[in-house]
Amino acid sequence: xxxxxxxxxxxxxxxxxxxxxxxxxxxxxxxxxxxxxxxxxxxxxxxxxxxxxxxxxxxxxxxxxxxxxxxxxxxxxxxxxxxxxxxxxxxxxxxxxxxxxxxxxxxxxxxxxxxxxxxxxxxxxxxxxxxxxxxxxxxxxxxxxxxxxxxxxxxxxxxxxxxxxxxxxxxxxxxxxxxxxxxxxxxxxxxxxxxxxxxxxxxxxxxxxxxxxxxxxxxxxxxxxxxxxxxxxxxxxxxxxxxxxxxxxxxxxxxxxxxxxxxxxxxxxxxxxxxxxxxxxxxxxxxxxxxxxxxxxxxxxxxxxxxxxxxxxxxxxxxxxxxxxxxxxxxxxxxxxxxxx
Amino acid sequence: xxxxxxxxxxxxxxxxxxxxxxxxxxxxxxxxxxxxxxxxxxxxxxxxxxxxxxxxxxxxxxxxxxxxxxxxxxxxxxxxxxxxxxxxxxxxxxxxxxxxxxxxxxxxxxxxxxxxxxxxxxxxxxxxxxxxxxxxxxxxxxxxxxxxxxxxxxxxxxxxxxxxxxxxxxxxxxxxxxxxxxxxxxxxxxxxxxxxxxxxxxxxxxxxxxxxxxxxxxxxxxxxxxxxxxxxxxxxxxxxxxxxxxxxxxxxxxxxxxxxxxxxxxxxxxxxxxxxxxxxxxxxxxxxxxxxxxxxxxxxxxxxxxxxxxxxxxxxxxxxxxxxxxxxxxxxxxxxxxxxx
DNA sequence: TTGAAAGCGCTAACAT
DNA sequence: ATGTTAGCGCTTTCAA
Numbered sequence: 088x089x090x091x092x093x094x095x096x097x098x099x100x101x102x103x104x105x106x107x108x109x110x111x112x113x114x115x116x117x118x119x120x121x122x123x124x125x126x127x128x129x130x131x132x133x134x135x136x137x138x139x140x141x142x143x144x145x146x147x148x149x150x151x152x153x154x155x156x157x158x159x160x161x162x163x164x165x166x167x168x169x170x171x172x173x174x175x176x177x178x179x180x181x182x183x184x185x186x187x188x189x190x191x192x193x194x195x196x197x198x199x200x201x202x203x204x205x206x207x208x209x210x211x212x213x214x215x216x217x218x219x220x221x222x223x224x225x226x227x228x229x230x231x232x233x234x235x236x237x238x239x240x241x242x243x244x245x246x247x248x249x250x251x252x253x254x255x256x257x258x259x260x261x262x263x264x265x266x267x268x269x270x271x272x273x274x275x276x277x278x279x280x281x282x283x284x285x286x287x288x289x290x291x292x293x294x295x296x297x298x299x300x301x302x303x304x305x306x307x308x309x310x311x312x313x314x315x316x317x318x319x320x321x322x323x324x325x326x327x328x329x330x331x332x333x334x335x336x337x338x339x340x341x342x343x344x345x346x347x348x349x350x351x352x353x354x355x356x357x358x359x360x361x362x363x364x365x366x367x368x369x370x371x372x373x374x375x376x377x378x379x380x381x382x383x384x385x386x387x388x389x390x391x392x393x394x395x396x397x398x399x400x401x402x403x404x405x406x407x408x409x410x411x412x413x414x415x416x417x418x419x420x421x422x423x424x425x426x427x428x
Numbered sequence: 429x430x431x432x433x434x435x436x437x438x439x440x441x442x443x444x445x446x447x448x449x450x451x452x453x454x455x456x457x458x459x460x461x462x463x464x465x466x467x468x469x470x471x472x473x474x475x476x477x478x479x480x481x482x483x484x485x486x487x488x489x490x491x492x493x494x495x496x497x498x499x500x501x502x503x504x505x506x507x508x509x510x511x512x513x514x515x516x517x518x519x520x521x522x523x524x525x526x527x528x529x530x531x532x533x534x535x536x537x538x539x540x541x542x543x544x545x546x547x548x549x550x551x552x553x554x555x556x557x558x559x560x561x562x563x564x565x566x567x568x569x570x571x572x573x574x575x576x577x578x579x580x581x582x583x584x585x586x587x588x589x590x591x592x593x594x595x596x597x598x599x600x601x602x603x604x605x606x607x608x609x610x611x612x613x614x615x616x617x618x619x620x621x622x623x624x625x626x627x628x629x630x631x632x633x634x635x636x637x638x639x640x641x642x643x644x645x646x647x648x649x650x651x652x653x654x655x656x657x658x659x660x661x662x663x664x665x666x667x668x669x670x671x672x673x674x675x676x677x678x679x680x681x682x683x684x685x686x687x688x689x690x691x692x693x694x695x696x697x698x699x700x701x702x703x704x705x706x707x708x709x710x711x712x713x714x715x716x717x718x719x720x721x722x723x724x725x726x727x728x729x730x731x732x733x734x735x736x737x738x739x740x741x742x743x744x745x746x747x748x749x750x751x752x753x754x755x756x757x758x759x760x761x762x763x764x765x766x767x768x769x
Numbered sequence: 770t771t772g773a774a775a776g777c778g779c780t781a782a783c784a785t
Numbered sequence: 786a787t788g789t790t791a792g793c794g795c796t797t798t799c800a801a
Contacts (some may be wrong), residue, residue: 096550098777098778098779099778099779099780100778100779109787109788109789110779111779111781111787111790112787112788114780118780120780122787124786127786133792139569141545143547143777144489144550144781145485145487145488145490145495145551145777145778146486146778146780147488147775147778147780148779148792149484149490149778149779149792150778150781150792151779151793152793154485156487163515164514164518165508165512165515166508166511167507167508169511170505170506170507170508170510170511173505173506173530174504174505174532176503181531186529186546188519188529188530189514190518190522190528191518204482205522206527209482209483209485210482210486233773248711335515344717347717348717349718351719353715374688376660376685377692378691378692378695378720380789429797439794440795441795451794451796452774452795452796453771454795455795455796456770456796461796462770462771463770464770464771465770468770483795484794486793486794486795487777487796488795490776490777490793490794491776491777491794491795491796492777493777616791617776716778720801
């Protein structure tokens with residue numbers, strides 16, 4: 088019976104017939120395998136062009152054992168952050184002739200029985216896994232069958248041998264806080280952290296503490312606040328500090344979103360940034376039309392993390408070695424909110 | 429030879445053997461086809477569970493002629509706008525057991541020969557095409573082979589029978605400008621348009637003009653400016669108006685990004701919004717920590733457009749009818765930047 | 770209700 | 786350098 092859905096596409100055999108060769112020859116030409124006569128190759132290419140032929144992905148996948156597609160799994164896919172990663176990943180997958188499959192887990196983690204693995208060995212050649220998108224049990228299973236994977240912004244649980252690509256968090260934070268102390272002479276520096284599970288926040292906090300310690304400034308728990316859970320948690324934290332009357336020279340927010348929230352709260356309370364309190368962030372994510380003071384921050388190569396992770400996954404698929412941990416470099420962006428300029 | 433890449437997954441035959449039935453029976457159970465004995469079905473399900481079996485997508489695709497995946501093509505994938513659409517699309521594809529393939533064209537449109545169609549009949553069952561991602565020649569070709577497609581925020585070129593899902597632009601803009609005139613008594617209302625190719629902008633401009641005309645206000649070309657090309661074009665346009673000394677009560681920017689740029693420029697020039705000039709936008713996209721006046725705008729169901737388009741594509745794939753044009757409703761968000769409150 | 774067998778479009782031995 | 790052939794793991798007739 089004819090395919091009812093749409094007019095059927097040409098197959099390898101159609102191309103072979105038109106070029107007057109065997110279908111295996113066409114396959115060789117298309118995949119650059121073995122030695123092919125120049126004239127034959129040309130005839131094949133002409134036939135391919137003429138028929139507008141595209142190899143059927145499923146058939147190719149079935150025969151070769153490779154489906155030429157990568158999967159990207161994340162908790163959620165609508166943030167700018169994810170968009171940039173996606174952009175980086177997509178640029179290399181497409182460039183290498185791979186398809187890209189996306190899945191958002193939305194927190195329904197693979198713990199329970201009956202979990203339907205949406206992306207895995209059955210439909211991809213390897214997986215790119217963004218922060219906490221998969222349970223460690225699931226990672227363990229996939230790792231046990233030796234399935235190619237790369238983790239983005241997350242280190243492998245239980246010392247599984249899964250590479251991790253992220254950017255330099257601790258050192259960048261260290262340098263940023265050094266700037267606050269060395270250049271501006273601030274000593275009472277508060278830190279607003281994100282969600283505990285986010286390694287980002289943890290490493291940035293380590294850099295912060297390291298800098299204080301280096302300068303002989305005691306680490307005070309009252310100066311470390313939470314900002315990552317509820318939408319307005321940062322505002323509440325800043326208000327708490329303000330009302331407590333505790334002395335603060337500067338606030339280091341673990342990301343720019345939080346920094347902007349802090350600036351917003353401060354300005355609502357009638358305080359000026361950076362004149363009264365300096366605020367710095369991380370990510371370099373604030374928008375062009377931002378009405379507040381230009382934010383001193385760390386420019387993170389978000390897009391590049393996606394691209395690099397995809398490259399490494401492709402290497403793993405091709406049996407090449409990759410480093411267990413890749414830390415992409417960042418750049419300090421000194422602007423106005425720290426008190427400079 | 430054994431698969432070197434990773435330990436091979438269980439197949440239908442493995443399940444059949446364990447359950448003591450034929451593989452075709454397992455297939456029937458998995459796809460709910462035909463009549464199956466309850467006991468047999470149960471044994472099969474147990475075996476599937478026990479082996480952690482997942483059907484191989486490529487094999488299934490090859491045999492059935494359907495690959496159970498949808499493609500989503502866009503010019504670029506890193507904007508918040510796209511992220512929300514993606515979120516909507518992904519929620520329905522996954523829910524319906526379909527995979528989702530993503531591709532960003534980055535403007536390299538399929539005009540020239542040698543164009544490699546990255547997503548199409550060879551690897552998907554249907555395509556979701558975001559604004560201008562595909563050339564009209566490409567659309568024409570795919571349409572000619574009857575390939576299932578849905579357009580997002582774009583009407584089909586050359587009256588091809590491809591459905592279009594978007595939201596109500598013209599009427600929403602009409603209502604928004606009516607508010608400016610009826611409630612605030614503004615009569616000298618400027619409009620900043622986006623790129624000409626964007627239908628969004630065009631329809632919003634139509635709503636704007638319709639409202640002026642209804643109120644007997646002449647449409648003045650000097651009050652219609654460009655904002656959509658270069659990054660700072662809006663700023664330049666607003667400055668031009670300011671320097672020309674032309675009288676303006678309010679500015680309707682075709683989207684919130686542009687509105688924020690306008691507010692930024694106005695405040696740089698020492699003007700207050702809305703006291704000196706009111707500004708309204710479209711999309712409801714401004715961030716929580718925005719420091720300017722809360723923007724009066726139109727809340728657009730961006731995510732829902734993705735979800736609705738995906739649902740319609742699935743219907744088309746299943747031979748059901750869908751309307752040629754779907755306009756999702758919006759909601760007026762009256763806030764401070766128009767002068768209210 | 771179930772099994773046997775053909776075949777989807779391709780790749781990869783194995784021939785020649 | 787090129788052709789022949791045997792599957793890859795499923796779905797789907799066709800028989801029983």
